[in-house]
Amino acid sequence: MIMSKKTVAVSMLGTQLDFVGKRVDRWSKWRPNISLCSQQDLVIDELHLLHDNHSTRLANTVVEDIAAVSPETEVVLHTINFLNPWDFEEVYAKLFDWCKKQTFDNETNDYLFHITTGTHVWQICCYLLTESRHYPGRLIQTSPDNNKESRSVGRVQVIDLDLSRYDQLANRFDVEHQEGKDFLKGGIQTKNEKFNRLISQIEKVAIRSLEPILLTGPTGAGKSQLASRIYQLKKMRSKVSGDFVSVNCATLKGENAMAALFGHTKGAFTGAQSARDGFLLSANEGVLFLDEIGELGIEEQAMLLHAIENKSFHPVGSDKTAYSNFQLIAGTNRDLNQQIQEGKFREDLLSRINLWSYQLPALKERVEDIPGNVDFELDLFSEKTGQRVQFNKEAREVFLDFAQSRDASWQGNFRDLSSAITRLCTLADSARIAKADVLEEIERLRNSWTQNTTSGQNTLLENHLSDEQIALLDEFDKCQLDYVIGICSQHKSMAAAGRSLFNVSRQQKSSSNDSSRLQKYLAKFELKWSDIVNT
Amino acid sequence: MESVRIDGSMGEGGGQVLRTALTLALLKQVKVEVFNIRAKRNKPGLLRQHLTCVRAARDICDGLIDGDELGSQRIVLTPNKVKAGDYHFVIGTAGSTSLVCQTVLLPLALAGGQSKVTFEGGTHNGMSPSVTFLQEAFLPLLEKMGVKTRVEVDALGFYPAGGGKWSLHIDPCESLKPLDIDELKGSQTSEHGLLEDRLSVTAMISHLPVNIAQRETETVAKRLKLKSDIGKIREVSTPGPGNSLIISYRQNGFSNVFEVVGEVSISAERVAKRAAGRLLKLFNDDVIVDDYLADQLMLPMAVAGGGSYTTTKPSLHSSTNAEVIKLFGIHGLKIEQVNKVWRFSLT
Numbered sequence: 001m002i003m004s005k006k007t008v009a010v011s012m013l014g015t016q017l018d019f020v021g022k023r024v025d026r027w028s029k030w031r032p033n034i035s036l037c038s039q040q041d042l043v044i045d046e047l048h049l050l051h052d053n054h055s056t057r058l059a060n061t062v063v064e065d066i067a068a069v070s071p072e073t074e075v076v077l078h079t080i081n082f083l084n085p086w087d088f089e090e091v092y093a094k095l096f097d098w099c100k101k102q103t104f105d106n107e108t109n110d111y112l113f114h115i116t117t118g119t120h121v122w123q124i125c126c127y128l129l130t131e132s133r134h135y136p137g138r139l140i141q142t143s144p145d146n147n148k149e150s151r152s153v154g155r156v157q158v159i160d161l162d163l164s165r166y167d168q169l170a171n172r173f174d175v176e177h178q179e180g181k182d183f184l185k186g187g188i189q190t191k192n193e194k195f196n197r198l199i200s201q202i203e204k205v206a207i208r209s210l211e212p213i214l215l216t217g218p219t220g221a222g223k224s225q226l227a228s229r230i231y232q233l234k235k236m237r238s239k240v241s242g243d244f245v246s247v248n249c250a251t252l253k254g255e256n257a258m259a260a261l262f263g264h265t266k267g268a269f270t271g272a273q274s275a276r277d278g279f280l281l282s283a284n285e286g287v288l289f290l291d292e293i294g295e296l297g298i299e300e301q302a303m304l305l306h307a308i309e310n311k312s313f314h315p316v317g318s319d320k321t322a323y324s325n326f327q328l329i330a331g332t333n334r335d336l337n338q339q340i341q342e343g344k345f346r347e348d349l350l351s352r353i354n355l356w357s358y359q360l361p362a363l364k365e366r367v368e369d370i371p372g373n374v375d376f377e378l379d380l381f382s383e384k385t386g387q388r389v390q391f392n393k394e395a396r397e398v399f400l401d402f403a404q405s406r407d408a409s410w411q412g413n414f415r416d417l418s419s420a421i422t423r424l425c426t427l428a429d430s431a432r433i434a435k436a437d438v439l440e441e442i443e444r445l446r447n448s449w450t451q452n453t454t455s456g457q458n459t460l461l462e463n464h465l466s467d468e469q470i471a472l473l474d475e476f477d478k479c480q481l482d483y484v485i486g487i488c489s490q491h492k493s494m495a496a497a498g499r500s501l502f503n504v505s506r507q508q509k510s511s512s513n514d515s516s517r518l519q520k521y522l523a524k525f526e527l528k529w530s531d532i533v534n535t
Numbered sequence: 536m537e538s539v540r541i542d543g544s545m546g547e548g549g550g551q552v553l554r555t556a557l558t559l560a561l562l563k564q565v566k567v568e569v570f571n572i573r574a575k576r577n578k579p580g581l582l583r584q585h586l587t588c589v590r591a592a593r594d595i596c597d598g599l600i601d602g603d604e605l606g607s608q609r610i611v612l613t614p615n616k617v618k619a620g621d622y623h624f625v626i627g628t629a630g631s632t633s634l635v636c637q638t639v640l641l642p643l644a645l646a647g648g649q650s651k652v653t654f655e656g657g658t659h660n661g662m663s664p665s666v667t668f669l670q671e672a673f674l675p676l677l678e679k680m681g682v683k684t685r686v687e688v689d690a691l692g693f694y695p696a697g698g699g700k701w702s703l704h705i706d707p708c709e710s711l712k713p714l715d716i717d718e719l720k721g722s723q724t725s726e727h728g729l730l731e732d733r734l735s736v737t738a739m740i741s742h743l744p745v746n747i748a749q750r751e752t753e754t755v756a757k758r759l760k761l762k763s764d765i766g767k768i769r770e771v772s773t774p775g776p777g778n779s780l781i782i783s784y785r786q787n788g789f790s791n792v793f794e795v796v797g798e799v800s801i802s803a804e805r806v807a808k809r810a811a812g813r814l815l816k817l818f819n820d821d822v823i824v825d826d827y828l829a830d831q832l833m834l835p836m837a838v839a840g841g842g843s844y845t846t847t848k849p850s851l852h853s854s855t856n857a858e859v860i861k862l863f864g865i866h867g868l869k870i871e872q873v874n875k876v877w878r879f880s881l882t
Contacts, residue, residue, distance in 0.1 A: 025742065027696045027774075027775035027776055028776060038627075038628050039583075040578065040582040040583055040584070040628055041578045041580075041582050041583070041605055041606060043583060043605060043627065065696070065774075068696055068697055068698045068775075069627065069628060069696060069697055070628065071625040071626075072625075073627075152695050153628075153695050
């Protein structure tokens, strides 16, 4: 058998409402605390009645009357004195302390806070303490009921502040969250579960937090778009009043960087003919998006950290402190931890800005979202140009097949996809994209990606060799080695990588030893298999 | 153990279904499950006064109960042997002590020993029979059926303050005897002399202006064409204010009691007219008991296994009560219309 819970209520003695004289006709008047204990469908097992030391007599009368009308109720009197019951600070502090002193046991008791008596300030404090769960119960309100045969009994209303209990409200919140999420995704239907989870969390953080947010991910993954949408969502929900200031740190080089970020006074340096606010001040009460934050100089990083922590900084050439309250969103495609090791990024700054750190996936990790994004880009094109262009069915299939295949590396991520669609739309005759157009575009994309790997940055190489080592290599070796490292990192064993690299020549040998050939090749560049696989 | 399931929302669908079921479960020593308790009411499930009845039933037999919580719409009582003895039941919110009494009275009477039950709460709350009704109407008839009781009233209690306290002493009895109440009927005459001897009009008043009581008794006298000083005013002392007008009409050894409790928004004259009207209805229909008493007598009659009486048109209350009794395997209870009156009988 389940033991039913005891009902425990806390109430303030109503020096006005509970006092109607000691005459017998008090029973024909409505008195909140008596009413609380007179309900047919509610038994208060324990009533903690708070009163000040001037009202002891009234409290005793109320105790007697409750005993008559509700013998089940045990009334416990507590003396609590307010110098000024309208002073929020005092009432809250005393009530808070009182709650702290109590031991609450939600397993065996149901708690109610009776809010009908006391000043409005007292009621607000009841509400706050209940909402913050310092008082782990529900609110209860009594009121006179003229329809009842006895006015004095009145009626009660229980108010549960746990919003999740209200289906309609919960639904509304769900709808609002959904709207927020859709907004962050730019209205693109996304099917990638990981990405959707990421957006769900960013939506909550965007609404609730003013702390810095760090967005990482490859270039073109949509960091700046997301930052801008986070800002717009905050603005829509009235969480910020200032502007969105977006700065690419790669453009802030040298002397001007400080002044651009933090502002300067007139004449602070040569050429400073007028004062300038700087980006931090412009972002006051708004959002500052620093893209490619890894490019920021060490000195600027120190200033920025100070500005985030103290919401203040010194403009160049000024002894006056400037104040700016902005939310920082930082973006980077670099590994900031590695930059810290290389001494290029401040560890304290990173730990300050990566409280909310989100890695945006590359497009090729979200292939299921490509169709949605293709449609989105098509819509965008028609919005920009006023011309509605569409794929024919076959062309669309061919494009999507390619776009979602392993062949498509999407190095530039969404930027590449966007460019591809723009080109397709522009080149399409009579607003229809045909299969031939698509095949041409596929060729273009392939070329641009191979160009990147051959003439481009040899990105993989940089991970394994120092700049000095690379400088000593021929272009020929650079390309080859970069490709080899790429293949190696895709395989689990050296033998498998070797089989893939020497796929033709190995067939002519009677006994092939692919791994040893690969090992020798790598050794020429002072590389070992374990170096490649472990990074 | 045999078990009976009762749909608490049947018929009148209130607390009476529950109370009758509890009493019969104790008497017949069967497990009872009542579900849909007060399902169609504004505040469904057990209210405080019902909960007291449920727990009282459990207490006198030391039985097992499931679902004894406020608002619960289902209870299961597994009774043990009822034990005579001293009991004390306290009912909050000036709840009716008479209804709790009604629940435990017969089981205790048949438990083979002397019992004393003390009740605290409301005695005259208007919505249920008062202690006066028990004393003058119900208990005398029960005594004729073999159950001897004695009432000691310490204090009365009105709604909403309560504070009433009284005790009931119950002598043990072997079994209840069938009773044909119509045989107790006195000759009814409209001649004032005779009627006035058998009528008493009492206005009880506490902490309220006495003229309320005066106006009530005077209006009753006028209405019934009786001499104006027939009414008695009884000032009582209760924790809260209250007023109840009681007309008793004595026949051979028992009375029909008509009581109306004064309310804030109802004038003394209307209170009087209501009470007088109910007496006149009894006279007009020429029956032995009024519908309230008829309702209360059904259970003892069922326990006695026989008896009969005539009454005015029965309320939904009565027919529901009869249904519940039938569910406990007591058959043969008839409510039939004979000419202008209704006859309750069990053979």
